[in-house]
Amino acid sequence: MAQAIVIGAGFGGMAAALRLRARGYDVTLIDKQDKLGGRAYQYNRNGFIHDAGPTVITAQFLFDELFELFGKKRQDYVEFRDLYPWYRIQFADQSTFDYGGTLEQTLLEIQKIEPDDMQGYLDLLEHTRRIFDIGFVQLGDKPFHTLGSMLRCTPDLIRLENYKTVAQMTHQYIRNEKLRRVFSFQPLLVGGNPFNTTSIYSLIAYLERQWGVQFAMGGTGALVRALGRLMQEQGIDVRLNTEAQHIQIRQGVVRGVRTESADLSADVVVCNADAPEAYLSLIAPEYRRGIAPRRIHSMKYSMGLFVLYFGTRRLYPQIAHHTIILGESYQELIERIFDRFELETSDLSVYLHRPTCTDPSMAPSGCESFYCLVPVPNLQSNINYDRIGPFLRDATVRYLEKTCLPGLSECICEDFYVTPPAFSEKFKHPARFWF
Ligand SMILES: Cc1cc2nc3c(=O)[nH]c(=O)nc-3n(C[C@H](O)[C@H](O)[C@H](O)COP(=O)(O)OP(=O)(O)OC[C@H]3O[C@@H](n4cnc5c(N)ncnc54)[C@H](O)[C@@H]3O)c2cc1C
Numbered sequence: 001m002a003q004a005i006v007i008g009a010g011f012g013g014m015a016a017a018l019r020l021r022a023r024g025y026d027v028t029l030i031d032k033q034d035k036l037g038g039r040a041y042q043y044n045r046n047g048f049i050h051d052a053g054p055t056v057i058t059a060q061f062l063f064d065e066l067f068e069l070f071g072k073k074r075q076d077y078v079e080f081r082d083l084y085p086w087y088r089i090q091f092a093d094q095s096t097f098d099y100g101g102t103l104e105q106t107l108l109e110i111q112k113i114e115p116d117d118m119q120g121y122l123d124l125l126e127h128t129r130r131i132f133d134i135g136f137v138q139l140g141d142k143p144f145h146t147l148g149s150m151l152r153c154t155p156d157l158i159r160l161e162n163y164k165t166v167a168q169m170t171h172q173y174i175r176n177e178k179l180r181r182v183f184s185f186q187p188l189l190v191g192g193n194p195f196n197t198t199s200i201y202s203l204i205a206y207l208e209r210q211w212g213v214q215f216a217m218g219g220t221g222a223l224v225r226a227l228g229r230l231m232q233e234q235g236i237d238v239r240l241n242t243e244a245q246h247i248q249i250r251q252g253v254v255r256g257v258r259t260e261s262a263d264l265s266a267d268v269v270v271c272n273a274d275a276p277e278a279y280l281s282l283i284a285p286e287y288r289r290g291i292a293p294r295r296i297h298s299m300k301y302s303m304g305l306f307v308l309y310f311g312t313r314r315l316y317p318q319i320a321h322h323t324i325i326l327g328e329s330y331q332e333l334i335e336r337i338f339d340r341f342e343l344e345t346s347d348l349s350v351y352l353h354r355p356t357c358t359d360p361s362m363a364p365s366g367c368e369s370f371y372c373l374v375p376v377p378n379l380q381s382n383i384n385y386d387r388i389g390p391f392l393r394d395a396t397v398r399y400l401e402k403t404c405l406p407g408l409s410e411c412i413c414e415d416f417y418v419t420p421p422a423f424s425e426k427f428k429h430p431a432r433f434w435f
Helices: 011-022 060-068 103-113 117-138 147-159 166-173 177-182 186-190 199-211 220-233 275-281 293-298 331-338 385-403 420-427
Strands: 003-007 026-030 042-045 048-051 080-082 087-090 096-099 214-216 237-239 244-250 253-259 263-265 268-271 304-312 322-325 350-353 368-376 412-418
Touching (some): 011 220, 042 220, 048 220, 048 368, 096 177, 103 177, 117 166, 186 199, 275 293, 304 420, 322 385, 368 385, 385 420
Parallel strands (some): 003 268, 026 237
Antiparallel strands (some): 042 048, 253 263, 322 350, 350 368
């Protein structure tokens, strides 16, 4: 049987391992961490369960497919619950917009703010449908790694106005400033700047409209465990606490992977570790295809995040599962983070996750689990996060207390935070960036 090695047991690596197994390969999956999941790590601190990273599921069929490859049903392994709203957006004047649900529900919310934008939203949705059809259905699995492959796609992409940014495209259809923010923040979910990310990323809005937003009961960690069980049943050899040190290539052909303790031979190697880091440290210079370290270091990277995980010794039933709390300045804040690498500590815009809204078992009885994502400059800035961490923690608590969680400083418990350098160290991303 042909041998395959997959490096990295995040969602990408687990999916690759399962797909190779379904094609008949003998698969070994290795990861340097002690648990499966990569960025979808899960912490359990005295009964407060926190997913470290991803929690929003927008394309559930991609997970279902992994189980169907082996004649199984995802529902028998992990339950997905539909959310409403998908996100609550809270503006600086405390007014809110519940985004999601049926088309009618979204139109009603738009009507409350600006009835004239209802038609604009429908037109925007139609545009994102066309982007989805080409950008996801037709091109989603096409490689863009050569000039030829890029040129072949260019006419389609130009027809979709990919030269416009997400913000420009949204502003073309929506006039109200609050609604412009509601329908253009999505690139921030994947670390992108809506003011310079290509409008192709607007397909996220269509994905949400088409399939809704779900949450895995037990948290994303439960989904990771479900995939772990499936891999075990299918005989995939999972090796944790195992770091790949080198991808062995001879005469242009991959031969295997060297780890601290063994040389593993393989016919196929899939590396789903962070790509820039893999080029820098796992592939010999002569096989980097001209991707020099200088180029990797000077590339433009997404923002970083400061994440505060915490519990509360009281309930906050009025808080939605996903809330985006926007400050006064929005474009200005994004420019400061992405372009000027400046840290803002008072007029924040943050994302607040309250999993206990959907699954109360994620905290002890009478308590809540939360995490709060604060977008910050990435590691291309010179910010000393070790020094500033405690200050950011206090600023975040104060901001949440003022905007949505009254009394937080009296009832907060089990809190801890992760800074961009800590993420970089944990997930083996280069020291310059994080997401
Ligand atoms: C705070 C946060 C919130 C997010 N929210 C969402 C969300 O709600 N919805 C969503 O869809 N996405 C979200 N994302 C993005 C999502 O988490 C990632 O896109 C996804 O998890 C990436 O999976 P991956 O398998 O490609 O990489 P990773 O999860 O980063 O996995 C890579 C793995 O490779 C391992 N590795 C690296 N180098 C080596 C080596 N040399 N040897 C062995 N192993 C190695 C690492 O330990 C890691 O486990 C979020 C991300 C973060 C950080």
